[in-house]
Amino acid sequence: MNKSKGFNWFYLLIFGALGMLFLPKFFSMEDTRPLDSDGFFQMMKEGKIKSVTLMKDSGEADVYLTTSAKTKIERSNNPLANLSGDTPDYKFTYGDLQYFQKKFDDIKQTNPEVKTTISFDNSESPMQGLIIQALFWIGIMFLFYFVLFRRMGGSSGGGGQIFNIGKSRAKLFDEKEKVQVTFKDVAGLEGAKEEVQEVVDFLKNSEKYTKLGGKIPKGVLLVGPPGTGKTLLAKAVAGEAKVPFFSLSGSDFVEMFVGVGASRVRDLFAQAKAKSPAIIFIDEIDAIGRARGRGSLTGGNDERENTLNQLLTEMDGFGTDTNVIVMAATNRADILDKALMRAGRFDRSIYVDLPELHERKDIFKVHLAKIKLDSSVDIEFLAKQTPGFSGADIANVCNEAALVAARNNHTAVNKQDFLDAVDRIIGGLEKKNKAIKPSEKRRVAFHEAGHAAISWLTEHAAPLLKVTIVPRGRSLGAAWYLPEERQLTTTEQMLDEICATLGGRAAEQVVFGNISTGALSDLEKVTKQAQAMVTIYGLNERIGNISYYDSSGQQEYSFSKPYSEKTAKLIDEEISKLVENQYQRALNILKENREKLDALANKLLEKEVIFREDLEAIFGKRAWDPELTETPLEDAEKEEKAEIDPQDTSK
Structure with missing residues (x-):
């Protein structure tokens, strides 16, 4: 592809004007010599001067010699000497005009043979002054064009001209620039992958759906916490679909110029329609999709709202026969405009949640494939040690473990390297050299032992x-727990967690x-938990089965509370x-x-780090641990087996 821009006639115009201004002066600077007024009058008396031209505006005079006088003076060898026509032989400043003219007339009257003539002129012609002014303003305009518009337009592509400011900044992935990510590189998102695989299948085999009267969703919204793989899933769709894929961020639409965002939306959809079937992926769509009128004091003429309105119009205006699908990702779906979420725009919302145990295991397999592992590494164990970790967190753990192993000069990454990496990410960098007074260290030991x-x-x-x-990070001590992965939490469970905190x-x-x-940090955590129990989950007897939680987010910008002052006082009392x-x-x-607490704290002071086995040695095994108890179903099955004699065939 030839990317040459062609000849720019604007530059030729600039150089031509500069040449008209400066070349005559350049050609006329070669053979003019300085002279004083006394020398001029002496040469005039000798009959060597043919004429003199007085410049009224500059106070200078151009002296032209006679032909015989010119042959007697030494000439320069400059080949440009005569290119600009008849040039003066001498220049001098004549001073007072009346005095000069009086003396000139006196010499001519005294010496009638002197044929010198005198004339008056201006050093610069009016046309030359106009050219200078025109060139000045042309230079100013060129400076603005190059610095402001050309540089800004160049960053948006398309030749870098001023008219490309409103062009889309989306990066196009097509047959020339393919995405290498596929669904094999996305682990742990089985439900989400099934949803988006249907989108890919429609783009490849649209007749399979249209012949039955079905319509593919126009928009697919990926929602979930940060780091769960929303953008990675979109890249996998681009790699699998084999169709043009336009990728950009929500902030790419917003610009300092009014109307640019809406113009870029129009240009993006026009390009996608031209390359149909195609996919448009807008990452962090909440940058332009925020609910209109929420917390805004700028009125209706808001650039972000204009961009959103144009996006709504474009998504609603596309027919299903265009085969253009819009995918978007956000972790703030609660603040998106309802018009954007309605059926016909984003028909399908896919929640990409934090991975569970088996999903974390699959994610570890993907990231550990490129790491040299020791035989002591158990992927199942690593998955259990990382509850609540997202896919990005797991990738960070694997990379951090490799760095720890290299720091310790290990030939392979072992189990301890992964444990150190998890501790580093959760608790922060270990500060072994931080000086702590013995009394403070003892208090920290009992504090952690109490937890x-x-x-x-x-x-x-x-x-x-x-x-x-x-000490780790900003804390003087730290404790790691293995929380149970559950979908629902009871009142007793939350109370036990508050008590432990x-x-x-x-x-x-x-x-x-x-x-x-x-x-x-403990008080902050329990206060939020208690507030949630009382005001959100309805787990308080006096407040009752009432929730003041607003999932729409409108309450955030309200000046009034959804309950009375009496209820507010009651809520404060119940939380406390x-x-x-x-x-x-x-x-x-x-x-x-108390004795067991002292023993645990003393061991912590002695070893600085204690594990689960140390607690079992002091407190004994937990009576409610799964490995020590059997479920009622298991007990019933054992009793039934004991009642039935395998040798008794009558039963």
Whole structure:
């Protein structure tokens, strides 16, 4: 493809004007010599001067010699000497005009043989002044054109001209530039992959659906937390569909110039329609798809709203026969405009959730394929150690583990490298050289031991994996737990979690008789949990089965609360009561197990890091652990087998 832009006549015009202005002066600078007024009058008396021209505007005079006088003076060898016509032989400043003219007339009267003539002129012609002014303004216009419009237009492609500001900035992936990502590279998103595979199948075999009267969705919206693989899934669609794929971000539509966003939307859909069947992918669509009028004081003439209106029009104007599908991704679906979400625009919304245990295992397999692993690495174990991790987090764990192994000069990445990587990501960088006073270190040890003890002694709290009093990040101590992966949470489970979170401050109160500021993050966590129990989930008896949660997000911009002042006071009382009851419960549990708490804290002070096995050695096994208990169904099956004698054929 020839990308040459051709000859630009604008540059020829500029160089021509400059030549007209400066070349005559350049050609006339070669043979003119300076002279003073006395020398001029002396040469005039000798009859050597043919004529003199006085420049009224500059006060200078051009002196032209006679033919005989010219042959007697030394000439220069400049070949440009005579290109510009008859040039003056001398130049001088004549001073006062009346004095000069009086002396000139006196010499002519005294010496009648002197034939010198005098004339008057201006040093610059009016046309030359106009040319200079025109060139000045042309230069200013060229400067604005090049610096402002050309540079800005060049970043948007299409030749970099001013008229390309409104062109789409979407990157096109087609047969010339293919996407290498396929569905094999996307692990753990089985449900989402099935949904988008149908979109790919329609673009490849549209007659399969249209002959039955079906219509493919015009828009597919990928929704989910950050890092779950929404953009990766869209890239896989581009790699599998083998059709033109336009990819851009929502912020690419917004520009400082009014109307540019709407113009880019029109241009994007025009390009996609020309290359139909095609896919348009808009990442972070909430940049332009935010609900109109929400929290905005700019009125109706808002550039972002104009862009959204144009997007709504384009998506609604496309027919199903154009085979243009719009895909979009966002992690803020709650703030999108309802008109954008309605059927006929984004017909299908696919939720891309955080991966579960088996999905994390598949994601680990994808990322570990490129890493040299030790035989001690168990993918099942790694998947269990990373609850709540997204696909991006798992990729980060694998990369961090490889860096840790290289830092420790290992020949392969082993199990401990992965554990260190998880600790690094969750808790932050370990600060072994941070100086802590012995009294503070002892308080931190009992604080962390209190968390561990309560979580071990309550049924529904997450069991402990590891506790350390080595400073990490901004914290002086850290504890790792293995939370149960559940879809629903009961009241008892939330109360046990609050109690375990308050275990650190309760341990300080039991052991030292006072409390410190080290429980800030714990208090923030339990306050939010208690607020959610009372105002969102309806888990409080006095408030009742009422939820003040607003999923539409409109309440955020409201100046009034959805409840009265009396109810607000009641909510505050119930939140405080709930937290204080669990704090008192934590105090009672730790007082009953004071010896075990002291033993655990002392071991933590001694080893700085303790694990699950250390808690089992002090507290014993948890009575409600799955491996120690059997379900009622299993017990019933065992009793039934015991009642039936295998040798008795009558039963």
